[in-house]
Structure formats: structure tokens, C-alpha cells
Amino acid sequence: MKLTAPLYMLRHGETAWNTERRMQGTKNSDLTERGREQALAMGRTLRGELARESQPTVFFRSPLGRARETAEIVGREIGIPSSDWREDIRLAELAYGQWEGFSWKEIEVTHPTALTDWRADPHGYCPPGGETHTELRTRSAEMLAEIAALNTRVVVVSHGVSGAVMRGLHLGLDARAMFILEKPQDAFFRLVNGREERITCVQA
Numbered sequence: 001m002k003l004t005a006p007l008y009m010l011r012h013g014e015t016a017w018n019t020e021r022r023m024q025g026t027k028n029s030d031l032t033e034r035g036r037e038q039a040l041a042m043g044r045t046l047r048g049e050l051a052r053e054s055q056p057t058v059f060f061r062s063p064l065g066r067a068r069e070t071a072e073i074v075g076r077e078i079g080i081p082s083s084d085w086r087e088d089i090r091l092a093e094l095a096y097g098q099w100e101g102f103s104w105k106e107i108e109v110t111h112p113t114a115l116t117d118w119r120a121d122p123h124g125y126c127p128p129g130g131e132t133h134t135e136l137r138t139r140s141a142e143m144l145a146e147i148a149a150l151n152t153r154v155v156v157v158s159h160g161v162s163g164a165v166m167r168g169l170h171l172g173l174d175a176r177a178m179f180i181l182e183k184p185q186d187a188f189f190r191l192v193n194g195r196e197e198r199i200t201c202v203q204a
Helices: 031-051 064-078 103-111 114-118 133-150 160-171 175-180
Strands: 009-012 055-059 085-087 153-158 187-192 195-200
Touching: 009 031, 009 160, 031 153, 031 187, 031 195, 055 064, 055 133, 064 085, 064 153, 064 160, 103 114, 133 153, 133 160, 133 175, 153 160, 160 175, 160 187, 160 195
Parallel strands: 009 153, 055 085, 055 153
Antiparallel strands: 009 187, 187 195
16 A cells, blocks of 8 residues: 555645534535635645646545535646546545534533543444444545555545545554544645655645
8 A cells, every 4th residue: 555656635624614613524514715715725835746746646536515625726726627636435524423513512412421432442433323433444545545556646635534544544553643643724745655744835
């Protein structure tokens, strides 16, 4: 699963539910104005990155609305049509089941030990009706293996947790280490040869 060509991992821009600290998962919340500005900054910065070396690039995105909107903005900045983006459900965010749309404060009313339990068992804990970290790792590993097999520069627009898992798999981390990886919306990551480089986005 070693990446010999660069993989750029971008998270979608800020959403309304991000500002309210609500679990999004498979549900969608639109980008805020700040989120659109973040996507523009990602696009500007990525354009400079890709221009450093002329080579073919494959573009993937999650099919969830916030990732699609971010990808569209990024795509306009780097000069590619919408049709260049390949959507793959394996890039979707971790499914939080019945918790989607709720804040941690609201969740803890009915599940007071939820976060503690999750941190104690990051591999196997499953939100009611949702998805375990192990299930997310499985689909992420399949996606990462396919990307590695392309042996071509790749750009991915996905999510906080699913993106962190892809990065963690590349870095050889366990679930607990993946759980606490940074998930910025004003920076993205360049992955290659078992290493990760954080790239801060250029603001207008």
C-alpha cells in the first residue's frame, strides 16, 4: 500500500454544523461563507503545488454534498471541469447513525459515557445504527490500495475522520493515534513514501 506518487488529502470547508459542533456523518450541512473561502484558499494553494511538477493527476471526491461543493470550488481554482472528479462512496465520512445532526452535548443526555466509551475502544465502538472504526478502516484501506496502484499523482477531497484514517493507514498508525490526528480546514496534506507534509493554505 506504499504511495510512490503524491496523494493530496483535502478536507471539506467549514459547514454550518461544524460551527454548531454537530455530528455530520452521512448527512449533509452546507458550507458556510468561511467554508467557501477555505475551499478557495485550498484551490489556490493546490494550484501552486500541482504546478511544481507537470504530471498526470487523478481527482477523487466523496459523494457527500459538503465535499462535492468543496471539490467544485477547488476544481475551478485549479482549472478542471466537474467531470474530472471521480466520486467514490468509500471516501464518505464515518456513519454516526442516530447521532447524526446532534451535538456531543445533546448525545450525552442519552449516552453520558459515549465519548469515554469510544476512546476506550476506538476500533470496535459503534454509534447506534452507525459504523465502527474497523469498518471505516476496511473501506479506506481498499481505497488507498487502489490509489497506490495507480502510481499517479492523486487529489482527494473527503472528510475529517475518513481523511484522518486514510492518512493514518499511510503512516502506519493504530486507531487511537488516528483518532487524534489533526483535521484542519485551512490546510491539507501531501502523502508519499510513508511520510506526510502539512501544507498551509494561502489566504487571499
